[in-house]
Every structure is written in C-alpha cells, then in structure tokens.
Amino acid sequence: MALRLVTRRMFCAVGEAAIAPPSKSRWEKLKYGKAATWIRSLASDYKEACLDMVVGIREHPVKASVYMSVLGGAFTCFLTKPDYSSFEVSLLERSNQLALLSSWIRNASSDCHVQNLLKLRNEGRLCHVNLGLLSLVYFNEHTPDSKLYEAQCSSLSVLWREFPRRVMDVGFAGHWWILDSKMTNYDVNEDEFAYLPVHMQRTSPPTAQGVETNERLHRESWLALKVEAEEKEMIEMDKGSTVEK
Template sequence: MDPPPLGMETPSLLWYHPLSALRWFRPVRPPLSFPLGRGGSARSVTGSVPPGSLPVMAAAAAVGAGRGLWAWMAGTRLGRWCRALVQDYAAALRETAQGARQRPVASALAAAALSGAAACGASVPSADSFEAAAVEAAGSLLLLSPGTRSPGAERHVQRVLRRREAGRLRYRDLLLLAVVYEAPRGAGAQLYASRCRYLRPRWREAPARLLDVGFCGRWWLLRRRLRDCDVNEDEFLALPPRLRRLEPRQLRSEHNERLFMEKFEPVVLSAEDAAAEETA
C-alpha cells in the first residue's frame, strides 16, 4: 500500500472518539499520531520523529488504544471532576469514621437520632389512610346506641366527614409528620374570597383549623377522640365533680373485685342474727 501523501496524517482512535466533540469529554492531552512522510521517513504533526523511537511510540499508542472507553473518559475533564468528587467524599467519610472512634457516645446518639428521624419519615401516614381511619371511626360509632355514644367523639367524626364531603380537607407532609386541616372552601372554588391572598386564613387561626396530626403511622387526635367512645359523658353531669372522674386503679382494684365476687355467695346467718330476726 502506498504511503499517504504529506499532510494526510493517520488519525488516532483516541483523538477521534465520537464523544470528543463535547467540551467535558475533550481529552486533556492529544494522543500521539504516527504519520508516514514521503520517502518512508517518520513524521508527526510537530516535527520529525527519529526512526529509532517509532517502535516505542507505536507500542505506547497500542496500549492507550486498548484501555477502552472508561480509561479514555478518566482522562477527560468530566472524568477528572468525578475523580475529585469521589476523593472529597472519601476524605469526608474517613474523617467521620475517625471522629466516631474518638467520641463513641456522641456518635451513637447522633446515629440513633438519624435512624429515628428516618424511621419517622418513612412511617408518615398518607391522606388515604386518614380518610380510611375516619370512615372506620364512623362505622365504630354506628355500632353503638345513641344513648351510649360519646358526644365529643361523635362531633369530631361528623366534622371530619362533612369537611371530606365538601372537599375542604387539606393534607400536608412535613417530612417527619403529617397534618390534616380544614380549608375555608373547596379546592375547585373560583370565588374572589377563595383566590384573594389578603382574605386567606391567618396563622393565628391554624390551631382551630387543625383536624389531626399523623406521626409514626397513626392519627393521634382521632385516636384520642375515640378513646372511651362508648361512654356518654353527659350522663354524669349531675354528679359532683369528684365523682365525675375515676382513676384507673379504682376501676380494677382488688376491693371492687372482692365485692363483685361476694354478691354471688349465699347469705349465711349466725345464731345471733337468727335470734334477732325471730324477736323482731
């Protein structure tokens, strides 16, 4: 095969890679090229190459061409930037591990706090779970007679269901917990009062609009309202204040259990009691 004419150099595979047109993929150093000038003498772009160094340069080019795409990308600007980024992160991890060995107690507390925060963030309840909990609470109240339902629990559940039917429930995920509150109007309302930012509810009205707080997979306000939902508090309004509230120890005390069991025992009269009954 005839040698190429002078000025028609044989391009290197590395220099003419398809990605070399991009700025971030431009090689840092141009690879070697081995053109052959007239008369069989070795030439390069910059000048003449001694004939004895041609085999060494050819071997170096063969090694560079066999490195592959990843090795070529390591020499680009993007590759250098990624290498520096990995080195920075590795140095930060080494310093963190060294600090954890020096202060194990503080490191354990920090790790526990981060783990707890991650667990809370992963268990934040969704808006669908709140609607399901509200419907389930309404079904639980329907199983009770109107005379034994808790008025507070019934009012809270009915308020939530009415806001749900009107489309006035709003759900916000706050990363570690979730809140559900009521809006003045539905989401599709196009009234001026619902669109004007000067007529929006104030921050001081937020506690009154709050309906529930979701944390650790539960809705706590709804759960609190449904506690003792089968006890009607209005029945005990006529009692003195000291009798309206019972402590847990009074409900399951040993004395009450003993009195409850004694009512099933037969009545035994002694001789004195029998004589008193006869004389009476």
C-alpha cells in the same frame, strides 16, 4: 533546488511521525478524560470523609451514638409517616364505631369531631400536606374548584398566622393523634352524669385493698350458707311447735 526541498520535507515528515506519540485507544481516552478525572477526585473526597467519620466515631463514641440515634429516629419517623389515605381509613373506622352505639351512650365530643371531619371531607375542603417527618390535615375555607371572588382573590386568602386554627389532625409515627385522642372513651356519654353531685361525677380507680376485698366477697357469694347454732335451735323449735299443733 525543488528536488532538495521535496526531499527535506519528506525527511521532516518521517521524523515528526517517529517523534509523535502513538494514538491513544478509546479506553485510554475515556480513562484519562475530564469525566474520569472528576469521578476519581470525587471518590477520593468521599473516601477521606468516610475515614474521618470512622476516626471520629472511635474518638467520640457517645457523641456518635447520639447522632446515629437521632438520624435513625428521624428516618423511622419518615418511613412510618401516615398519608391521607390512611387518614380516610381511620376516619371511616371511627365513624363506624360510633354508628354502632346508641345516641344515649355516645360521647358527644367524639361524635361532634368525627361528624365535622366527615362534613369537611364530603365537601372536599380537607387538604393534606407532607412535612417530611410528619403530616398535617387541615381544612380550607372554600373548595378547590370554587369560583367565588373570595376564593380566587389572593388578597382575601387566609393568613398564615391563622393556619394553626385550621389544622384538624397531625400524623406522626403511624398515628393520627388528634383523632385518637378524641376517640378516647367514645362510648361514655358524659352528659348523663352532668346532674349528679360533684363527688359522684368523677370516680377514682380502686385501690389494691379494695380489689382484694371485692374478689373475696365475690368468692364467698358462691359458697353455701352456714347456719349458726341459735338459728338451728329456732328452726327446731319451730318444727316442734308445728308437730304439737
């Protein structure tokens, strides 16, 4: 009886071994695993999305061109967005430009704005924030390491609605726009013309006819003077009278 049971178990084990599938290799386990299945499904989804995008571009070329222009412009603005180091370089360059001018011909608005920025920078109150497509430079009421109660208490902090008042410059497309606008005509002191009549404080640009007239007069100023006949007679008479004497 015992021999029969042992024989039956041996035959069952051999049969199960013959029926069982062969063991998979490591590559097959990796190929048919959960991670591989998830990657294949993700690649299939991206493939279908790309095909739909190509079909949409063919069906609506104008709409697609507008979208691509907007995306390209946004990407360009993101790449050309200035940082705080470029702001410091621009500020020092503008300060050097103003320092080369006399105080009599220096624009008061430009000088006041630049000096205010330098004061805030030296005090450590200028801050920079990156907003993706543009950058902002603003000032704080206190320095970061200030231990005053007003600086540490969150209830006394500046409200967000007052943030536009503290913005000192906007960096966009590789330029600091407020600083550049303040430096327009930085070598023209407008206070010099404050006591002139109103019609003389502002000059209009010359017309094309006026420019031609000025150029003609300038060319004529280099020509030799022409003596008229009457002037020649007067000169001869003066010479005759001189000889008689």
